[in-house]
Amino acid sequence: MSNKIEVRNFSFFYGSFQALHDLNLDIQANQITALIGPSGCGKSTFLRSLNRMNDAIPGAHAKGEALLDGKNIYAPDVDVAELRQRIGMVFQRPNPFPQSVYDNVAFGPRVLGKPKKGDLDQLVTESLQNAALWEEVKDRLRDSALELNPGQQQRLCIARAIAIKPEVILMDEPCSALDPVATLSVEDLMRRLAETYTIVIVTHNMQQAARASHYTGFFWLGKLVEFNRTNELFGRPKDPLTESYISGRRG
Amino acid sequence: MEQTAPFIGSRPAAEQRHWGEWIIEKLIQVAGLSTIVIIGLIFFFLLREGLPAFFEVPLRTLLGGRWYPIENLFGLWPLLVGSLLVTAGAILIAVPLGLITAIYMGEIAPRWQREILKPLIEMLAGIPSIVLGFLGWVVLAPLIQQAGASTGLTAFTGSIILAYMSLPTIISSSEDALSAVPTEYRDGALAIGATQWQTIWRVVVPAARSGIVIAIMLGIGRAIGETMAVLMVTGNAANVPALGLGMFFQPVRTMTATIAAEMGEVANGSVHYHTLFAIGILLFVITFAINSLAGRLVGTQGKRRRSSQL
Numbered sequence: 001m002s003n004k005i006e007v008r009n010f011s012f013f014y015g016s017f018q019a020l021h022d023l024n025l026d027i028q029a030n031q032i033t034a035l036i037g038p039s040g041c042g043k044s045t046f047l048r049s050l051n052r053m054n055d056a057i058p059g060a061h062a063k064g065e066a067l068l069d070g071k072n073i074y075a076p077d078v079d080v081a082e083l084r085q086r087i088g089m090v091f092q093r094p095n096p097f098p099q100s101v102y103d104n105v106a107f108g109p110r111v112l113g114k115p116k117k118g119d120l121d122q123l124v125t126e127s128l129q130n131a132a133l134w135e136e137v138k139d140r141l142r143d144s145a146l147e148l149n150p151g152q153q154q155r156l157c158i159a160r161a162i163a164i165k166p167e168v169i170l171m172d173e174p175c176s177a178l179d180p181v182a183t184l185s186v187e188d189l190m191r192r193l194a195e196t197y198t199i200v201i202v203t204h205n206m207q208q209a210a211r212a213s214h215y216t217g218f219f220w221l222g223k224l225v226e227f228n229r230t231n232e233l234f235g236r237p238k239d240p241l242t243e244s245y246i247s248g249r250r251g
Numbered sequence: 252m253e254q255t256a257p258f259i260g261s262r263p264a265a266e267q268r269h270w271g272e273w274i275i276e277k278l279i280q281v282a283g284l285s286t287i288v289i290i291g292l293i294f295f296f297l298l299r300e301g302l303p304a305f306f307e308v309p310l311r312t313l314l315g316g317r318w319y320p321i322e323n324l325f326g327l328w329p330l331l332v333g334s335l336l337v338t339a340g341a342i343l344i345a346v347p348l349g350l351i352t353a354i355y356m357g358e359i360a361p362r363w364q365r366e367i368l369k370p371l372i373e374m375l376a377g378i379p380s381i382v383l384g385f386l387g388w389v390v391l392a393p394l395i396q397q398a399g400a401s402t403g404l405t406a407f408t409g410s411i412i413l414a415y416m417s418l419p420t421i422i423s424s425s426e427d428a429l430s431a432v433p434t435e436y437r438d439g440a441l442a443i444g445a446t447q448w449q450t451i452w453r454v455v456v457p458a459a460r461s462g463i464v465i466a467i468m469l470g471i472g473r474a475i476g477e478t479m480a481v482l483m484v485t486g487n488a489a490n491v492p493a494l495g496l497g498m499f500f501q502p503v504r505t506m507t508a509t510i511a512a513e514m515g516e517v518a519n520g521s522v523h524y525h526t527l528f529a530i531g532i533l534l535f536v537i538t539f540a541i542n543s544l545a546g547r548l549v550g551t552q553g554k555r556r557r558s559s560q561l
Contacts, residue, residue: 053442085444095435098458107453108443157439164443 015059034209037219088166094153096145108164131159151182301528318489333503340410349421376419384480404486417470428462468545
């Protein structure tokens with residue numbers, strides 16, 4: 001086990017509002033880390049701060065450190081585009097581009113450089129296979145991605161994210177817009193992806209966290225109340241707040 | 252309500268309402284139909300006055316390169332070329348400039364700049380075309396002559412003026428199209444590690460394509476129909492310039508300018524008169540073609556998008 005991301009005394013602000021208070025946690029390589037907590041508790045802010053998607057918000061700034069392989073994500077010499085190539089992201093609502101299935105997956109590789117046609121074809125095929133979507137779309141590569149169903153669109157977004165071979169994939173409630181069947185297929189997929197990637201997932205759904213993750217962090221009002229192996233956290237929560245939240249008495 | 256009306260109003264009130272409805276309905280109907288009728292009448296009038304030209308003037312003359320009404324030579328070719336040259340030049344200038352400005356305003360400029368730019372551009376749209384023509388005559392034409400053209404009144408001068416006339420349309424419609432692109436697309440591209448420019452160019456602009464096409468078509472529509480400013484600055488020589496880049500720097504005469512300049516001095520019902528209306532028909536056909544092309548381009552896009560939103 002090695003730490004992929006180490007978060008040290010990390011706080012995050014929107015202007016004068018402090019959204020995250022002094023977080024400390026280690027995200028393990030090739031594990032699925034779930035972040036749970038009620039709406040507005042800061043778990044999404046935390047997730048988005050890991051690949052600096054919050055940068056565009058005026059007044060947003062971070063304090064403390066978030067180290068990716070020992071290097072601070074917020075160091076002044078970090079190239080944000082490069083950082084996001086290492087830390088990819090999948091969003092709450094499937095957001096494929098209004099382009100063909102193929103072009104969606106090929107987007108990242110094309111942005112990074114000019115891949116040869118044959119290589120690109122293979123990369124697209126591989127990515128779709130790894131996202132468990134290939135069988136469903138192999139005859140529809142030229143169709144608009146918007147014609148896929150939501151579950152397929154979300155897996156397409158995952159394929160798009162892994163096509164540039166990131167190291168970490170952040171998922172922001174990736175299943176909240178999906179039906180139960182599609183949700184299970186995405187969870188399956190996550191487990192397989194964890195063999196290659198480090199996954200951090202924000203979820204509202206505690207069963208999902210319990211089912212699909214190795215580690216779980218519980219956020220409350222911008223603080224990390226408890227962080228532990230998932231079976232520990234759900235089986236023997238140390239903090240009474242965690243206990244009452246996961247048992248459904250609060251939140 | 253002073254009186255309770257359990258299910259429907261008392262009879263007289265209901266009747267009154269019914270009449271009110273009827274009158275409003277009819278008024279709307281008349282207003283709507285009158286537009287159609289008037290358009291029909293315009294079209295009919297245009298055809299009645301213009302079509303005879305095609306019988307009175309031999310086709311070879313009409314398609315010819317010489318427009319000398321005094322010698323009964325009514326070649327439409329130089330006028331068509333004049334219009335196309337000026338319009339093409341205007342498009343070449345206005346489309347990139349307009350699109351880049353729209354991108355800057357919609358995607359890059361900070362909020363406070365946008366709030367200054369937007370009304371300024373709308374103000375540009377409000378400048379009467381004759382004022383722009385005047386500026387072209389007084390300021391632009393001398394500059395172009397100094398730059399080496401034999402005269403400052405050229406197709407290029409007209410193109411610049413027309414470009415600036417169509418810019419507000421192109422900018423504000425494109426900007427609307429860009430801002431209608433969902434933020435999720437931008438996030439998606441940024442999250443893959445695309446730079447801001449790559450995000451704009453590879454995701455946002457393609458997603459806004461149909462709106463941008465409409466914007467450009469609207470701009471072209473304005474450019475090709477514009478008369479007075481063009482009449483002032485293009486030199487009004489009805490000749491076909493020799494092919495090459497130099498053709499932009501020679502005087503030309505557009506179809507619209509020809510009608511405006513000559514309509515006052517023709518005898519009602521003469522061949523010349525009919526020919527001027529024939530030019531009107533030609534303009535009508537061109538504008539109609541542009542509009543339906545735009546409609547088709549946008550239509551297929553829209554259909555595709557609708558079918559995907561299940």
